[in-house]
Amino acid sequence: MLALSYALPSIIVFVASAALILTGAVGVITLKNPVHAALSLIMTLFGVAVAFIAQQADFLAAVQIIVYAGAIVVLFLFVIMFLGVDRREGVEVQPLVGQKTLALFGVVVTISGVVFMMARSHWVTGIPSLSGSKLANGAHNVNQLGTSVFTTYLFAFEATAALLIIAVVGAVLLARRERSTGEAQ
Amino acid sequence: MNVPAAWYLVLAAVLFGIGAYGLLTRRSALIMFMCLELMLNAVNLTFVTFSRTLSDIGGQASVFFVMVVAAAEVTVGLGIVVAIFRRRSTTSVDELSEMKG
């Protein structure tokens, strides 16, 4: 029995997070109204955060809530409202014949493949000792993560700065109202 | 004892699949973006799960970067949607099929 092998709380947490995640995800892809979809997305994000906590990623869980649910989804909602598209998607027939069936087929095959391959490898084949220290809990997690980001991932961290700048510049350029060409000169 | 990593990995894979399926079937650009977020979240979950299994902080650090990327992508993506909406008053990608062949 499951209960005998694993601690009950962890099972409950898993089931809860899985329920949140999957319900939210299915909501995103089925709900017609973009606002509802965005709210479903939040549900998934919460679920993921729960799963993070369950797996000793406390800091990431916090970031998940703050950044994702707090910023990204808000951005979505903002744009939805801004554009005024908070209605159902158009009800015209799908122009693409067989798209759903084929998509389902492709995705199911792919994901089955992914799962099968993972299972055949007993889910993980990396060697823990390769990368040093054990994973810490709680406050130490933040420390550890910080250390990692500023040592091993220093360059990547610096690069994110560039990424964000370019994204911001890009967004500004794209969303800017068209000016007359004379001004552009 | 915690539930095995496999559970979370499968969960992540399924989430990835749902995201991909949504991307393929939804017409609203905004919802497609959300589906992309679902997929990235699946990746994050995978990272965290492996991080736990390997007792390695690297996976969690990676999640950090993925989040940044997700944020950047959404910013630009929404910028594009706004730009298109100004011109065409739609967010349905199916109406953007002028170029083909």
Next chain:
Amino acid sequence: MIKIPSAHYLAIAPVLIYFGASLALLITSALRRSRLSASAATSLSVLSSVAVIVVAVFEWLYVSRHGASETVAHAIVLDRFGVLATVAVALGTLLTSLVAKDWATRSKILGIENQILILATSAGAIMMAVANDLIVIFLGLEILSIGLYVLVAMDRHRARSAEAALKYFLLGGLAAAIFIYGVAILYGATGTTTISTMSLYFATNYLLHPGLAYLGGALVLIAFAFKVAAVPFHNWAPDVYEGAPTPITGYMAAIVKVGAFLGFIRVILSGLGTNLDTWRPILFALIVLSTVVGAVLGLAQKNVKRLLAYSSINQAGFMLLGLWAGTARGVASTLFFVCTYVPVIIATFAIVGLVSGASDEAHDIDSYRGLGRRQPWLGAALAVLLLSQLGAPFTLGFFAKFSVVASALDASGTTLGLVTMLSAAIAAVFYLRWTQLLFADDKVSQSRVEIPAATGTVIALGVATVLIFGVWPTPIMWLCQHASIAFLP
């Protein structure tokens, strides 16, 4: 106390220069009341490109003296392979910034933002090529992609520009998700995201259950295949090529190929090279499909940008041959192909941009009818560039095709050699049709195409490269060969 890892600044100097230049332009344009002139911006980006090339020369010399090394906590690698990629990207950036300047003037759009984005994007491409960490590659890829999404959407006068951007964005997002999923799985499979460590892991461990590694590698490979527009992950290319502003199309065709291919080689051959036997059938299928579909679909195109898109899909198939071979010769030949593709394709799109006019709309192949009659030099230049892409002898393109096919044959890929060369024969039809149209005598009375100095220089450079190194490919081949030595595990 955190010990900040040491950085070898020579190794990251190119990236820094490009970001620096980009930031400098951004800040200047933001702070100044009057807008910075496009010429000034262009000068800065040309200067920075030149600087990058100079730095690259020093890097090359440094590597020659001290050997390859890793820096910034193994995130960046300083080797000739990366140096050569840096040079190729810098060259592409230099040429593009020249073309983009004239384009901005012609199309009356913002000149500075172009340069800012181009510079930053180039930094991303270089990052992909010099990275030793999958996360860095991912970031480089994203910088490159996001920069391009914006650049593609830049032309606000044309609806197609935005459509192209959205298509590119959605599919690029999917590819990015797949890539990072692959990275995550590789992380699970090997416990690291550092390429050299991964390589070491595969070299020292026999994987009883390689499924996870295969899965991760395959997903990463798919993402790269998307970036280089290999069939069946190519669908975005024709639409995006068509929709993007023409100079950006040229830039995209050149730089994305450099960044993506070099990253591709690093990950698949350097990191996962021990599993080459697993990747080969996939690559085989990609090559066959890309060359054939690219060539065949090119036949049906009336729009030259779409035509060039299919052409580049076809060329991508060729570039993959070196990867399929997986040998030093293969790497060298793919490098050669990718590097020589840069000036050719940018110059080609420069001409396409000129012909398309201020609105950037005249892309029908009929716009070229009689061009060579009216303007023999321009016509001849385009003819040379097209013949090079066709692979005509005594052009650079011939040696590019020759070397990749040779590397495939060296690795017993006779079938691939035959199929790809036959696809070249099919592709020849559309190149020739276009070339022939240049000198067709009907409808000769169209207006002349103005050739601004900067763009003219780019075209002349492209043609000169094609012809000079078409007879004497020795220096480039020497560089590529040296860049590939001691690169493979």
Next chain:
Amino acid sequence: MAHFALLILIAPLIGFLFNAVNGSQMKEKAIGGVATAAIVVSFISTVVCFFQLLGDSNREVTVNFFTWIHAGTLTVPAAVLVDPLSITMCLFVTGISALIHLYSISYMHGEKDFRKFFLYLNLFVFSMLVLVLANNLVMTFVGWEGVGVCSYWLVSFYFDRDAAASAGKKAFVYNRVGDVGLLVAMFLIFSHSGTLTYLTIFSSTGSFSPTVATLIVLSLLLGATGKSAQIPLFNWLPDAMEGPTPVSALIHAATMVTAGVFLLVRMSPVLALSPSGRTTIAVVGALTAFVAATVATSQRDIKKVLAFSTVSQIGFMVLAVGVGAYSAAIFLMIAHAFFKALLFLGSGSVIHSLHGEQDLRKMGALAKYLPLTFPTFLIGWLAISGIPPFAGFWAKGDVLTNVYAHNRLLWIFALATAVLTAYYMSRLFVLTFRGAERFREVTNGEDPHESSWMMTVPLVVLAVLAVLGGGIDLPWVHNHSLASFLEPTFGAVPAGASLSVATQWGLSIVDIAAAILGLMVAFSIWRDKHESSTFEKNFLEQVWHWDGFYDATIGRPLTASARVGYAVVEEKLIDGAVEGVGALAPRMASQFKLLQTGFVRQYALAMVLGIALIMIYLVARIGF
């Protein structure tokens, strides 16, 4: 010797070149004079050579000019072999040619392409001399083809007449078919003996097995049938009468058509190796002689009659070769050259006087208008009919005797042919010179008159030769005549010599009887009529429907298959395959194009399906 031998050859060539370079400004007479003089020089040189040869103990002199081809083991010298055979041939070739040249000056007077005619004639004589003087098969082949092409030019001399153009082409193509035989013979000889020089071939005949020898002989025979108009390739010759009459006289009676016989005779040492081959030759000769003679009885064109007569006479010569009577063949060849040239020139004179009319039905009673042509023609007629003491009697008698000694059946055939010969020649004679005047319509009522001296002198000379020609080889003086002169070449005693004297006399009487029979019949039939459906059978007039047969069995099927081949094999199958493969790509393109729908979600779907495929591959790779 060497100088004169060279002179024989190049004199006509010089004449040709001189006229070719200078001729455009020269007058007709000058052109004709130069051309004729060149041949005369050649004739004189031949005579000199002849006497030198008589005085020479070794009657085989090879004169080497230069090495023409030297490739690998093949060496072909440009050299001439002066021996009794070649010099005999040269003598009558140059002699008759000179006369015909002279004749042509007048006959061709006023023609637009007068100069061209003489160019061709000179070149023809040159080629003919190369043919007979060559010391190897390749050089012979040069002459062989040279006369062929000159014949082509001369036959289609009136090129704006379609019939002439077709006839020239037909002559050349038929000859070419024969040439394949000669080529194959050369290949066989070279691959077995390693040489193509006559004397070397003859000294190494041991290297030919009987089968090879027979193959060689049969190939040579094929070559000979082409050039000498024998069955099965004989039907080009009558068409060749489209050429000007002097051409018919020179080429299609006296010289070129005998080349086949010459070749066989020349190769006699090889012929000796293959009895079955020789029999084939004899049968072909006899059949040709007979068939052509029957055809000649029903022709209405004066030149056609003479043409078939030529075929028939050459059949006799081939028959002689087949029975091993080489000197008899040469004898008949010379005699035939005399009287046939005479007959042709005579008919030319008739035609000339009738403004080009050649139909026998529109002639008659010309004897009194053509006082010189008539007697000379008479001599020619008697000579060919085999009436003693004219040349034809002796020559044909020699052949018949030898045939009799060899094979009775062939002899009967030959004798029947002799009767027919006398018959059709007499018919010709009667219709032309006797009977009622039927030509007024043609001449607009005027009287026909004799031509200039340049045309009549050759007639007279030839008439004299036709009378006396028999003297060169009278049966009772074989050892002091042509046969003995030729002996170094053939070495064999003619079969006829083995017959008893009585038999030979008897045979002579039979010959005379045959000739007279033919004469009588002809006179009795044709004295008072000029058309007769009884005696001019359509079947015969149509040459046994030989042309139609070829047309139906070879010509039309080949043309049809070429057309079908073009429409089906070339355009549909071969090029169709190429074009089909070529069209595949565009067709694929239009299909593939549909996949590029412009819908981004479908692009994504394509990607996902691609990924799915790769997943399936990976799963298959690691296995369940």
Next chain:
Amino acid sequence: MMHSSWWLSALLLVPLFGIALVLLVRRRPGASYVAGIGVATVEMVLSIIVAWMYNPNISRTGIDFATRHVISAPLGLAYDVSLDGISLLMMLLTSLTLLLALIGARDKRREPALISWLLVLTTASMGSFLAHDLLLFFLFFELTLVPSYFLISQWGGAERIRAAMKFFVYTFVGSVPLLIGILFLGFKNQHYVRGALDFSYTTLSSVSLTHTASVVLFCAFGFAFAVKAPIWPFHTWSPITYAEAPTAGSIEMSALLAKLGSYGLVRFAIGLFPLALNDMRPIVLTLAVIGILYGSAMACVAADLKRVIAYSSVAQMGFIILGAISGSKIAMIGAVLLMFNHGVITIGFFLLVGFIEKRRQVNTIKDLRGLQSSAPVMAALFTVVLLASIGLPGLSGFISEYLILLGTFATHAWWAVFGALGVVGAALYWLWVYQRVFHGQADSKNREIEDVNSKERWVLVPVVALILVLGVFPRPAIDKISPSITNLIVHVSQAGASK
């Protein structure tokens, strides 16, 4: 002492400098024509000097003027040129073709460009004939396609685009296996010697191959050359191409480029894969004989003069291939001679057809008739060329065809016999064509045409002279080519023996 290779380099460079010159003077009307002819003359003189200097006995292989410089070792690219008896005549033919095509087939439409392309083509074909390195050969071999394509597509007839494309794609596809084969051979050698990549003919001819590999490679090489030559059934690009190309282009393609196929077969396919010969010979011989007969049949029903020449070329190439593959020295000498002779003859044909086209704007046989009465000199010249083509002894065509058939008969009698039937075929279709075009009564259009003028006569003088001289004195040519052929035969037989 071997001669300096600078001579050969000069042969390759003169046309290129010529292009610069032509483009330099392009603005002045007619100047480019003069410049082009000047360059062609220099090239011709150079060729004659080189041919005169060439010493066939300089080495066992008959190779003179040789040099080799590696340009790029990783690519195996080297500048490696030399001259031997087989390439000697081809070199002369290249120069001659250029000169006569320029003078005789003048086309005033965009003359500088036309002349430049002709010059490019000259360098390309000259390079193919002089290259002693397979990669270099391939480069030049492929390069010929580009100028040809432009010549056809820019200056050709109504269907020029289709013709040009068909020509290009067909021959391009043909050369794909060649490239693969060359590479295969190069790597085979490299793996064996563990040295640098090297495509030198000398090196590669010593690579030991298995029997199967030999056969496969022979097929790969053979296919490329068969398409180029063209050998039946890979010939269908040629009729439309010859018909649609401008006269100068037709001349270059049929007189010269077709020879690349037969030359390649002799030099590379036979020289490199002697082991395959025993298996492949019957097949190639059969194709050659079919080509001879089939070409003749098609020439009979072809509708226009250029197509007749095209099919006639198919038949003639059949003869060349027959001789080349037969393994007999005599036949091979004949084949090499015929390559040159057929070139000269074809130049003559196309020039004359060009003259007719210039006067009548058509070359369809049914529109022409009775030309001999109005243009007797043209008819005479046509006759000479025609007779050479059908192999009249005393003219150049005969010697070569004769040697081919004679030599082939010794080794493969039946094929020679059937090949000899081609002699009849040639006479049949050429005389028929001649009859339809030159004989008969001319209608009004054909009656008016003017005869060849003095300039046109002078262009044909070299053609006729070569036809006559090589028909009567072929020895100098044969003596120059013989040692190389002997060497090739010895090489082939040794390889066969060591099996």
